[in-house]
Amino acid sequence: MKALVTAPGNTAVVADVPVPEPAANEIRIKVHSLALNPVDALYVAHPVAPPGRVVGSDISGTVEKVGENVTQWSVGDRVAGFLQGATSGNPRPGAFAEFATLQADLAIRIPASVSFEEAATLPLCSLTAAQALFIRLGLHAPFSHAIDAEKDMGESPAILIYSAATSVGLFAVELARTARTATGKPYRIFATASTKHHQRLLNSGVEGVFDYRSPAWPEDVYKASGGIAGALDCISEDDSAAKISQTFRESGGTIAVIRQSAWHREGFKDKVTAVYSAVWSGLGHEILYNGGTIPASPSWRAFTVEFFKFLSAGSPTDPSRFPISPLPTRLMPGGLSNIVTDAFPLLGSGKVMDRSYQGSEPWLKPISAEKLVYHVQ
Structure with a gap:
């Protein structure tokens, strides 16, 4: 062949x-x-x-x-x-x-x-988004899975999707929109994107969209949201995560990053941490990757199985x-x-x-x- x-x-x-x-x-x-x-x-x-x-x-x-x-x-x-x-x-x-x-x-x-x-x-990008939201950030998933990752973010917490018009970002918006907190409340979704994509994201259920080219966007997100509880950085390069950290509430939270070493930690807001993982962990094999070894993870593979069942079942x-x-x-x-x-x-x-x-x-x-x-x- x-x-x-x-x-x-x-x-x-x-x-x-x-x-x-x-x-x-x-x-x-x-x-x-x-x-x-x-x-x-x-x-x-x-x-x-x-x-x-x-x-x-x-x-x-x-x-x-x-x-x-x-x-x-x-x-x-x-x-x-x-x-x-x-x-x-x-x-x-x-x-x-x-x-x-x-x-x-x-x-x-x-x-x-x-x-x-x-x-x-x-497959790859939707799973990347699902792992970020439901494992690393701890949002309550719209499907059952065995990884105990849920975090108490409070009632109707605000989350940020940075660069939401990317492939991972678009899927993250869709998944976050279908998710509900443990008490049944929707998550408040905020996003950054170039201005040509703003209306599309607003139509998809995003509460507020901000131009990442504006130097004031972190402050604007903070003011509009009252403070972010969790974020997904769909670029994860240079100072992207540090800027995202400035949108967080004072109690801090987690940023899910999609790259391991292309971004730097200088300028992070106190109590905000960044967590990386590779989508390949969802395949369940030991992986030699980025100069290190990622052990096989049966639980992450099981998550993939349940997420793919969720996709296969179709829309309700x-x-x-x-x-x-x-x-x-x-x-x-x-x-x-x-x-x-x-x-x-x-x-x-x-x-x-x-x-x-x-x-x-x-x-x-x-x-x-x-x-x-x-x-x-």
């Missing part, structure tokens, strides 16, 4: 690799669509293992073969999921190929009215849709062979705030509140 694999020179090429066989409790899917994430480009430009690894995370397609003991899936079922392609020091499967294998309980059933392109946008008001909205998509021309030349320059291989590439073709305009999606087959 054709797959996108890492190659000498810190790049990736389309190559022929063996079709993977599903092990017990796995399914093989015929990949229809894939969605790009910044880590896909980052770890090709800065490889953590020798060449030859299959690249890529988010995919959707149809079940083509089921392994032993698999009873919840049948050939032809539409599913989505994510893998850890080329982002770890230890060998982990990648997704950007004609076929891929997923563990059966870590696949998402695609509701009837959701396209393959839409479904491919969900319309089971043909997901309970949260997929991301807007930009369908890119070509297939696997166009990812390195077109998508990777748009994603960049360093800081999100440093992206400057823009090509001459319409599909090469800068990314804004959308996912780059390719068809594979």
